[in-house]
Amino acid sequence: MQASEANNSGQAEPVEASLVGQAQDAHEGELEFVPLHFADKLRIVNPRGRVGVITLWSRIDFVECKLREMGIDLDAATSKIAVIGNLYGNGIPHLLRNLLYNPQIRDLVICGANRSGSREEIIAFFEEGLEEIVHLGETVTQIKNTARIIDNLVQPEAFAEKPRIVTVGDLRDKVSVENLCRYIHDLRPGEPATRERVRIELPEVKITHFPSEPRNHNIVADTPLAAWRELIFRLVRFGHLVRLRKGDRQELQNVRAVIRDPRIDDEAQLREFGFSLEDLLQYQRDMLDAALPQDQSYTYGNRI
Numbered sequence: 001m002q003a004s005e006a007n008n009s010g011q012a013e014p015v016e017a018s019l020v021g022q023a024q025d026a027h028e029g030e031l032e033f034v035p036l037h038f039a040d041k042l043r044i045v046n047p048r049g050r051v052g053v054i055t056l057w058s059r060i061d062f063v064e065c066k067l068r069e070m071g072i073d074l075d076a077a078t079s080k081i082a083v084i085g086n087l088y089g090n091g092i093p094h095l096l097r098n099l100l101y102n103p104q105i106r107d108l109v110i111c112g113a114n115r116s117g118s119r120e121e122i123i124a125f126f127e128e129g130l131e132e133i134v135h136l137g138e139t140v141t142q143i144k145n146t147a148r149i150i151d152n153l154v155q156p157e158a159f160a161e162k163p164r165i166v167t168v169g170d171l172r173d174k175v176s177v178e179n180l181c182r183y184i185h186d187l188r189p190g191e192p193a194t195r196e197r198v199r200i201e202l203p204e205v206k207i208t209h210f211p212s213e214p215r216n217h218n219i220v221a222d223t224p225l226a227a228w229r230e231l232i233f234r235l236v237r238f239g240h241l242v243r244l245r246k247g248d249r250q251e252l253q254n255v256r257a258v259i260r261d262p263r264i265d266d267e268a269q270l271r272e273f274g275f276s277l278e279d280l281l282q283y284q285r286d287m288l289d290a291a292l293p294q295d296q297s298y299t300y301g302n303r304i
Contacts, residue, residue, distance in 0.1 A: 049082030050189035058112030070181035161193035
């Protein structure tokens with residue numbers, strides 16, 4: 001197997017996917033769910049199940065409780081559900097690789113709070129595919145009809161059988177909870193199209209940085225978008241690679257931005273950089289809302 005690497009622009013080059021062969025359970029010939037990524041953050045219900053439940057931003061234990069209350073089988077030996085997990089936008093590359101390595105997961109049920117648009121993004125990946133765009137002067141890969149940039153090493157065509165995806169709602173009302181439970185109760189997952197596990201590594205991104213004053217970075221700009229562009233420049237040039245539990249990040253601390261003319265940026269200019277004005281306004285509202293929904297571990301407004 002060849003590990004994937006990024007080129008100088010940070011865009012992943014094509015690599016050869018390795019087939020790890022047929023992994024069969026010694027007793028029943030069933031594939032068991034084996035996570036390649038975020039094993040410590042997933043709730044594995046029945047390793048031999050064929051259904052994945054994606055809870056988006058809602059807490060896993062909240063969704064699990066709803067399923068249990070409605071009488072859905074969560075037994076480790078008999079449940080249809082293999083795994084329950086969150087999906088924030090940055091986790092899509094990891095989810096795709098977990099699915100490729102576990103081809104027995106034929107059905108995905110999406111529920112919970114869709115705070116970042118990850119529901120639409122994972123659906124668009126399988127229905128629309130990927131496209132190359134120029135972003136901040138670099139050629140990168142984007143999920144079509146979304147603003148989500150991901151690596152190009154996993155393509156929809158890599159799946160012998162695309163998962164069937166159903167969305168049932170945010171589970172904040174009785175109807176969506178009943179939809180979730182009814183669908184899982186009635187679901188009859190069939191045999192997978194293949195038993196071959198495909199393993200494609202995440203791209204290795206190499207980051208270098210220039211020395212800078214670590215105690216303070218001051219940015220002064222007329223508009224929020226102009227300040228953001230300067231911030232990205234400094235992050236790329238002076239940021240440090242940090243390794244977090246949720247993955248590698250480039251970090252620049254002690255940054256202060258001063259906006260001289262705090263007004264709403266032009267919507268067309270925002271779209272050039274992959275931003276939606278409505279999403280930004282919703283983000284602003286969320287930042288000023290201290291309420292913590294029952295199904296979520298945190299919100300930005302609650303943390304502030």
